[in-house]
Amino acid sequence: MVLNQISVFLENKAGRLADATAAIAGAGVNVRAISIADTADFGILRVIVDDPVKALDALARSGFTTRTADVLSLEIADRPGALAEVLAAFKETGVNIEYLYASLEKNADKAVVIFKVEDVRRGLEIARQRGLTQAGSF
Amino acid sequence: MKYWDERVETMGRAELEAIQLERLRATAARALLTPFYRPLLEKAGVTGPESIRTLADISKLPFTSKDDLRRAYPFGLLASPRSDLVRLHASSGTTGTPTVIYQTRGDLERWTDYMARSLTAAGATSEDVFQNMMTYGLFTGGLGLHQGAERVGMMVIPAGPGNVGRQLKFMKDFGTTAVHATPSFMLHFHSKMAEEGYSRSDLVLKRAFCGAEPYSEDTRAKIEGLLGIDVYNSYGLSEMNGPGLAFECVHKCGMHVWEDGFLLEVIDPDTGLPVPDGEKGELVFTILCREAMPLLRYRTHDISSVIPGKCACGRTHRRIARITGRTDDMLIVNGVNVFPSQIEEVLMRMPEVGTNWLIVVSKDGALDRLTVKTEVQPSMFTDDSRPLNALKDRVKEKLQACISIGARVELHEPGSLPVSEGKAKRVVDERPKF
Numbered sequence: 001m002v003l004n005q006i007s008v009f010l011e012n013k014a015g016r017l018a019d020a021t022a023a024i025a026g027a028g029v030n031v032r033a034i035s036i037a038d039t040a041d042f043g044i045l046r047v048i049v050d051d052p053v054k055a056l057d058a059l060a061r062s063g064f065t066t067r068t069a070d071v072l073s074l075e076i077a078d079r080p081g082a083l084a085e086v087l088a089a090f091k092e093t094g095v096n097i098e099y100l101y102a103s104l105e106k107n108a109d110k111a112v113v114i115f116k117v118e119d120v121r122r123g124l125e126i127a128r129q130r131g132l133t134q135a136g137s138f
Numbered sequence: 139m140k141y142w143d144e145r146v147e148t149m150g151r152a153e154l155e156a157i158q159l160e161r162l163r164a165t166a167a168r169a170l171l172t173p174f175y176r177p178l179l180e181k182a183g184v185t186g187p188e189s190i191r192t193l194a195d196i197s198k199l200p201f202t203s204k205d206d207l208r209r210a211y212p213f214g215l216l217a218s219p220r221s222d223l224v225r226l227h228a229s230s231g232t233t234g235t236p237t238v239i240y241q242t243r244g245d246l247e248r249w250t251d252y253m254a255r256s257l258t259a260a261g262a263t264s265e266d267v268f269q270n271m272m273t274y275g276l277f278t279g280g281l282g283l284h285q286g287a288e289r290v291g292m293m294v295i296p297a298g299p300g301n302v303g304r305q306l307k308f309m310k311d312f313g314t315t316a317v318h319a320t321p322s323f324m325l326h327f328h329s330k331m332a333e334e335g336y337s338r339s340d341l342v343l344k345r346a347f348c349g350a351e352p353y354s355e356d357t358r359a360k361i362e363g364l365l366g367i368d369v370y371n372s373y374g375l376s377e378m379n380g381p382g383l384a385f386e387c388v389h390k391c392g393m394h395v396w397e398d399g400f401l402l403e404v405i406d407p408d409t410g411l412p413v414p415d416g417e418k419g420e421l422v423f424t425i426l427c428r429e430a431m432p433l434l435r436y437r438t439h440d441i442s443s444v445i446p447g448k449c450a451c452g453r454t455h456r457r458i459a460r461i462t463g464r465t466d467d468m469l470i471v472n473g474v475n476v477f478p479s480q481i482e483e484v485l486m487r488m489p490e491v492g493t494n495w496l497i498v499v500s501k502d503g504a505l506d507r508l509t510v511k512t513e514v515q516p517s518m519f520t521d522d523s524r525p526l527n528a529l530k531d532r533v534k535e536k537l538q539a540c541i542s543i544g545a546r547v548e549l550h551e552p553g554s555l556p557v558s559e560g561k562a563k564r565v566v567d568e569r570p571k572f
Contacts, residue, residue: 007519042526
């Protein structure tokens, strides 16, 4: 399914990540997936939360610069080659992946993977056609 | 050889001052030929050389600032036909407009001669092999010493700065005895020697001429001790041709100002009035040896003092103490002059970066490091680091083009740097103070 991801601009300063997660926690919002991309002096924190509106509001009140983006979340079987099959399907159909990361879902035989694709509608369509199970609502 | 021009270097003060007066009158007359000075001088009642009767009459002449050079850009201070010019040098101005200095063939001759006088005073002779590790180009430091060393008859290796490995190879293979560099480069050079596979015994280095940035007596002692050489201080600024304005003799007790070519005043920067010898003040110079571009009472913003008394070398030209500070906010980073306003101008022209910024100057080993921190506009943040990295590179390029040295650029979150209202501190200098 398509989820709303929140990105937070973090400069490389001690405690900045802690501050951002504390802001989300303070609003009583639960983080379901998290990833950090970093460069030499800043990072981008990406989170999937159970209440994006509340999280965005809390982050803004704490002075963070944020953006939202639609991402695809797919359940991938926990066996060798499962992720490769999904990626092959995207490759064949020309769905470009910008980045992906795994979520924190507690599911023994499935992994929930978050895909940031160029064209999220097309990605969703391919996933449906190929019978890839979509992760349920967080 | 002890002196380059013994008669002039050791002449009595009365004779020296007579030369100064004659040349000051000629300089005032040349200044009247320039579109910039003419109205100022006429307003001050200076209509020709006859208006200057004694050296004290210099107080009739207007001060000149770096801003005046910008206002007169490009030719407003020119007193010679353009066809007579043979050289142009420039230093970065406080903003995008550089300050430009012109030389005729005669000016270049005289500059070279003052430079030869300086190097000779510091003990150099035609036997020396001179490796010039200072920047060439528009900056006057490289070519100034180059010309002077050639005139003395040294073999000159125009190595330019950087690349310690290659510097060491040349020094060893060609028997370099004298070098010219910033003090921080000398320390950096020493710290890399072992790493490059050289030891002191590979070199026959005897002396270094150091300038372009302020440093302490302790640092001089450190360089001398580490390398087993003598270090001599040089002081100059492009407005006064460059190096060859004031230089230490072998006694290393202050820099002799070549007073037959440069009229020195030390003033209280607030009142503009002279302070007595021995007291600190702002150095002000009138160039007496340049026809193409006269400059009257140029405010250097450098703080120093005249050292009273005679020097053991026998020269009668007064000495100034090492520079202890500035009356403005100019920074000297690895020998290059940088004004915070230049950096501000670059940043303010880029709509992607925010209005808040901070300059940090620190030490990276022996060398200086300039870091420019700036906030990015929130709209620049798009969940993709590539536009931010591209922005960072663009800021770097624009800064390099403006201040001609590399700066580290850091992008910061909106609202994280001190706000620009009021007296926000824009510069943090973490380097040790002298």
